Amino acid sequence: MLLLNTILLTSSILFSASQYDGISVVNVHIESPEQLELLRDFGAKSLACFDHSGETSMLLDDEAIRLLKKLGVTFKIVESNIDRRLKLFEEERALARSRGLGGWYSDFKTWPEVNAKLSSFAIAAPEITTTFIAGQTHEGRDIHGIRITAPGDTTGRKQILFNGCQHAREWVAVMVPVYAIEKIIEAWNTDPSMQSYLESTEIIVVPIVNPDGYEFTYANGGDRFWRKNRRNNSGSCEGVDLNRNWSFAWGGGDSTSTNTCSDIYIGPNAFSEPETQAMRDLVNTLPNLVAHVDFHSYSQLILEPWASSNDTPPRVTVVKALSAAMSDAIASVHGESYVAGTGGDLLYLADGVFPDWVTDRGALSYTIELRPTGSPGFDLPPSEILPTCEESFAAVKTMIEFVNQPIAFSFPNGLPEFVNPGELSVFPMVVSSVFNESIDMNSAKLHLRYGNIGEYAQSSVSSNGPNSFLVELPSSSCGLVGEYWFTVSTSAGQVARYPGGSEVLQTTASSVVYTWNMDQNPNWTMQGEWNWGVPTGGGGEYGNPDPTSGATGNNVLGYNLAGDYANNLAQTHLTTDMLNFQNNTNTILQFSRYLNVEQPMYDNATISISVSGDPWTTVWSNPNTITDSQWETVSYDISNRADMQSNVQIRWTMGTTDSAWRYSGWNIDDVQILTVSGNGVVGDVTCDGVVNVTDILSVVSAWGPCAGVCPEDIVPDGVIDVSDLLKVIANW
16 A cells, blocks of 8 residues: 555645755855765755766755855855745646646656556557566555567567666656657557567666655655655665665765765665665566666766776777767757766766666666756756657667667767768778677678769778778769768678668768868967977876877867866967958868867857957857767858858867866867858769760760779769769769
8 A cells, every 4th residue: 555645736836835944955066076975974965866076956954054165165055945946846837737738748747647658558559568567666656667569479589678767856757768658659650660670679668666756756745856765764864775776886885875864875785675676677587688778867968887987898889889879869859968978987986876787787778867967957847858858769769779780880080071072081980799799891881872862872891900991982073962871791691781770871062261280380379278289198187188199190289288177267269360251151160179078067168250350159169078089070050150251260268167177178180161062963974064965975985993083983883884874864
């Protein structure tokens, strides 16, 4: 029998008026794990999912605030009336639910509402769904889940597990897995790719691992900021942090506590809690588990293993390929950045967490920290529920696609976006076996066409090392868009495609207006520790150290070529000379970047533009922590300010920074200003905009093998032959 009654949403505040008397929300600048632990000993409650340095929202009483002053810790009281803050949040929720924008996802849902939704899925799609109960909680609540897979024998199918709400107060981490279930079921009826995936994959979803704690955050007399489960610890402090109760590295001392009153109390022993026991037993029934995501909030991160150490995880190349693919997929939906990296790179270490335990069992396991990056924390506005669900489903779908490909692809220097007409773009491609199958290194193929109609030409890609290839991508001499994709096979003949499904990669023709390769000092205006020269590979107190050379050549423009940027740094600029774009349109800034910087709540890296001395306009700023470990080509559209202007300056800025955690900062090479060319005409060999007999004669006169890029090779397979002749005739 349930010990707590479920309290459904009302527009009134659901907490006792005196519960938060004398408690404030305070942004505290944390400088070390020891400092954070000291504050916890004084009763401070962190409002972060994982511990980290820098600005952290905390619930503090007056005594703890006096301690901050005594220690000289930087802090800011952002809300001294928590009841008022919660009342405003409840009013916002009531309004959102009355408007109904987003349907079921217009507002957060309680445990019974989520369970009812799972039941409705099973009723609507009985052929592919099965509901189950993973176990029961301390207070007798069922932990509900659902399985999704195509009809038929499921014995050998890969299995993926998604779960939410180990931590009670992280409400949006409940909504996301429910949305994923709904969209997978919808895709079964509309998307042939998903139909195929479900024929080889079983998806298991448990939206609420911690029903007792979750309901307590809604209950009259409960606590909106409750994190743990509701274990009775035979004292005044209830609960265990479920995400510190897993046996891998349990009790190791990183972001853990043996104090029952702590939000990160690890429990009396590993798997002491019925909730972690239930999820452990569920995983033990999944012999083909290949991937897992544990959804949390907040910070917008994709956390790779390990959380508990800085050791390299198994299959690190595959781990990073999938996290990068999920990050890209999320960004493609609403432009939000979810930074991928390990707990050691992005946060403090944490022991006894679910994904480390799953990783140790051989699956690819991640924590995804959802919106927002900081304020308003757990009280995400209801208007952001649906966008968060939409972008997170892109990551879910990417994981499903990824594990159904036998080979993972990565591109260490990125992929070309803008290319010079008639030239080769050369870049590395690295492949890794997802499931330890051998790869046929002679099977790599580039599939390419000029324009967006017609068949793709196929050419081999040469290996230049173990699991590594050097791609030579030609571009149309007459400025046509290039569309392309890759395939590589295992030794057993399984073919992997990048990108997955029917997606294609694309290049756009451009011409160079300005170029600086940094072999010579451009003598731009440099403030502070900006300098030109050879980077030393120094720095990296956090993130990665500087490189030891440029992307091409030895020299770069960088901030402190010998190490990290300083704490408490004011904005410090690198500024170009005046540039003339009076005759240019569709202007693009492109350069090679090697950047390490903490998230913008603490440290900042920006690019700005100014026209004729007008105020600077931001082109780009770091959306989150960035930890580049290799050179990457990046491009930014500056046309809205630069086109048809004669006095333009561009600047890179390091700073401001806070008083903790130093990173290695900016390194810049191969800066180019491009203008995007007009699209060509399919079948046009001579680039005169007309397909006629001149183009036929050109093809005939160049008949035979083509070395490099040939204008007559309009079906880009390296041979000028009848296929090119037919392409001209077809587009006469």
